[in-house]
Amino acid sequence: MSENTEQRVCIKFYHKLEKTATETYQMLLLAYGNETKSRTRVFEWFKRFKEGRITVESDEREGRPLTSRNEEMIQKIRTATRDNRRLTIMKLSNEFQISFGSDQTILTTVLDMRRVAAKFVPNLLSDEQK
Secondary structure (H helix, E strand, O other), X not given: OOHHHHHHHHHHHXXXXXXXXXXXXXXXXXHHHHHOOOHHHHHHHHHHHHOOOOOOOOOOOOOOOOOOOOHHHHHHHHHHHHHOOOOOHHXXXXXXXXXXHHHXXXXXXXXXXXXXXXXXXXXXOOOOOO
């Protein structure tokens, strides 16, 4: 359970005990210290529970879905870099029609590769790769 969800459960609990929003916030400060949600968020969630909300999970949000950082694209980039280690980020992004930043994130964060002597290689080399 994430800390946000945990604090929302506490807010809901205090609401069921018929405490005020201020008392709830003060109790959260005692329990969580610096990790406590802001006063505004505590009061907002307290109001939601007061209005009859049951769930402590966040509502689904609409937004633009990630199109370039999905498993299919990650696999394509992994295969391309294994076939040719001299490909640049720009060449990869042009080849797969994704942004430079998305390509760079996939290489560095998802695939855990870094630049060594103008080539992307995994951080931890196996005996075969050495």
